Amino acid sequence: MKEFNSIRELVTQAEAHHCPISRIVIDNQMNYLKKTEDELHLQMDEHLQVMWEAYQNGYQEMKSPSGLSGGMAKKYHQSTVSGKLLSPLTKEAITIALSISEYNACMGRIVAAPTAGSCGILPAVLFSVSNTFQLERKKTLDALFHSAGVCMVIAKNASISGAEGGCQAECGSAAAAAASAAVELMGGTPEMSAHACALALKFVMGLVCDPVAGLVEVPCVKRNASGAVNALTAAELALSGIESAIPVDEVIEAMKNVGTMMPCALKETAQGGLAATKTARKISERVHGR
Amino acid sequence: MNIFDMIGPIMVGSSSSHTAGAARAGYVARMLLGEEPVKAVVTLSGSFAQTYQGHGTDRAIIGGILGFSPSDLRIRNSFEEAKRNHLSYTFQMEELENTAPNTAKIELQGVNGAVISTIISSVGGGVVQVVRINDADVKFSAEYPTTVVFNDDKPGIVAKVSEYFASHHINIAFMRLFRREEGQEAIMVIESDQKVGKEILESLRQSEHINKVIAIEPF
Numbered sequence: 001m002k003e004f005n006s007i008r009e010l011v012t013q014a015e016a017h018h019c020p021i022s023r024i025v026i027d028n029q030m031n032y033l034k035k036t037e038d039e040l041h042l043q044m045d046e047h048l049q050v051m052w053e054a055y056q057n058g059y060q061e062m063k064s065p066s067g068l069s070g071g072m073a074k075k076y077h078q079s080t081v082s083g084k085l086l087s088p089l090t091k092e093a094i095t096i097a098l099s100i101s102e103y104n105a106c107m108g109r110i111v112a113a114p115t116a117g118s119c120g121i122l123p124a125v126l127f128s129v130s131n132t133f134q135l136e137r138k139k140t141l142d143a144l145f146h147s148a149g150v151c152m153v154i155a156k157n158a159s160i161s162g163a164e165g166g167c168q169a170e171c172g173s174a175a176a177a178a179a180s181a182a183v184e185l186m187g188g189t190p191e192m193s194a195h196a197c198a199l200a201l202k203f204v205m206g207l208v209c210d211p212v213a214g215l216v217e218v219p220c221v222k223r224n225a226s227g228a229v230n231a232l233t234a235a236e237l238a239l240s241g242i243e244s245a246i247p248v249d250e251v252i253e254a255m256k257n258v259g260t261m262m263p264c265a266l267k268e269t270a271q272g273g274l275a276a277t278k279t280a281r282k283i284s285e286r287v288h289g290r
Numbered sequence: 291m292n293i294f295d296m297i298g299p300i301m302v303g304s305s306s307s308h309t310a311g312a313a314r315a316g317y318v319a320r321m322l323l324g325e326e327p328v329k330a331v332v333t334l335s336g337s338f339a340q341t342y343q344g345h346g347t348d349r350a351i352i353g354g355i356l357g358f359s360p361s362d363l364r365i366r367n368s369f370e371e372a373k374r375n376h377l378s379y380t381f382q383m384e385e386l387e388n389t390a391p392n393t394a395k396i397e398l399q400g401v402n403g404a405v406i407s408t409i410i411s412s413v414g415g416g417v418v419q420v421v422r423i424n425d426a427d428v429k430f431s432a433e434y435p436t437t438v439v440f441n442d443d444k445p446g447i448v449a450k451v452s453e454y455f456a457s458h459h460i461n462i463a464f465m466r467l468f469r470r471e472e473g474q475e476a477i478m479v480i481e482s483d484q485k486v487g488k489e490i491l492e493s494l495r496q497s498e499h500i501n502k503v504i505a506i507e508p509f
Binding site for chain 1: 297301306307309337341345349415
């Protein structure tokens with residue numbers, strides 16, 4: 001199976017073979033890793049299991065070493081207002097994103113997807129969609145392969161790390177991958193997936209990485225919640241036939257360029273943005289003792 | 291590109307560089323010591339020194355020194371685990387010059403008296419780079435099966451080592467030689483595509499002018 005160096009190539013290959021994008025990614029990896037499809041599925045299944053456990057565990061009461069995170073998922077889910085403005089599916093997605101992301105902050109075991117800082121977004125979208133529509137596990141696994149393929153292209157052509165490209169690269173990439181895979185889960189075309197990917201990246205173009213006290217907590221945990229909603233919005237728009245005016249690979253390139261232009265203070269160094277506020281400095285002093 | 295680098299690794303949070311990479315740094319230092327460590331002096335530098343409490347960098351390094359993988363939940367309680375395993379440790383903060391932002395100096399003493407001093411950087415995504423062993427500047431990631439040979443700086447040793455590898459059909463992916471001064475201890479780092487069997491390691495250990503042979507398995 002051929003390499004793919006852009007989302008366009010992924011879509012073209014899927015269309016040529018009349019198969020979903022996940023199929024192209026699986027074939028590529030069988031060849032690259034010299035593994036059978038069953039072996040790949042088995043390994044991915046383990047990752048999916050860890051994601052599920054992180055959701056279950058993160059929903060419990062706990063506090064991160066800094067005291068900044070913990071208990072938010074349950075508080076949101078049990079509130080009488082949650083789900084009033086948003087659909088039950090979105091409510092579930094937000095709950096999962098908060099759970100997993102807080103569990104990460106509390107030194108729980110998670111799957112970097114594609115990074116630890118953005119680890120709640122993909123599982124939030126895939127679990128909430130799969131649960132709501134009672135999709136079989138194999139479909140959810142395929143969606144993970146699909147997302148991984150999207151992440152590979154973004155990593156290759158731009159960046160998936162906040163230190164390199166800001167939050168747009170980190171939570172943005174996770175949301176783009178989740179949106180693209182959600183379209184496949186819902187029976188959309190590869191072309192629709194590409195538009196969903198583009199839209200999700202566009203929604204957060206320019207978003208900076210400004211972790212308070214340098215920790216993966218504030219605003220990261222809540223940005224995982226908004227990242228999940230971002231992905232669902234992008235997927236639903238694309239499924240309804242709405243297209244990104246800018247082709248997805250150009251959006252990825254633009255994201256890369258914005259990341260390059262972004263000053264260092266806004267790329268995970270905790271020197272700008274929210275991290276430089278008066279309150280953030282106080283938090284930092286309390287946590288780090290200086 | 292490997293798909294499981296994108297959806298993965300499985301790791302204990304909160305940060306791939308400050309937690310997973312830190313655990314891996316501790317683990318690689320343990321492997322380089324080559325025996326059960328009983329004492330550790332850890333110097334945190336750069337961003338490691340700035341934010342270690344919140345990320346659990348200190349606990350992750352101790353966990354790694356105890357042999358835990360970056361996905362092992364015991365990392366969270368590694369200080370208690372250290373007590374149980376009779377490992378004493380101290381932390382200090384100091385800027386190590388000319389190193390990457392997330393760097394630790396890890397000095398270990400083993401149960402049979404072996405000592406090693408290493409400087410290891412966490413370079414992102416849970417990947418580390420060993421940049422110093424004892425007095426020698428080195429550079430390797432231990433992402434492949436890695437064999438580290440400590441030998442006298444004499445002619446013919448590289449030939450002998452590569453001959454052992456060839457005769458056991460082990461393909462060498464990368465091989466680098468390091469030393470501080472001519473005639474002093476030299477370090478050979480061999481990253482191979484296949485796992486290096488006990489047989490080769492033992493034959494190497496028996497060889498003249500080879501003082502220590504370490505094998506590091508990737509997780």
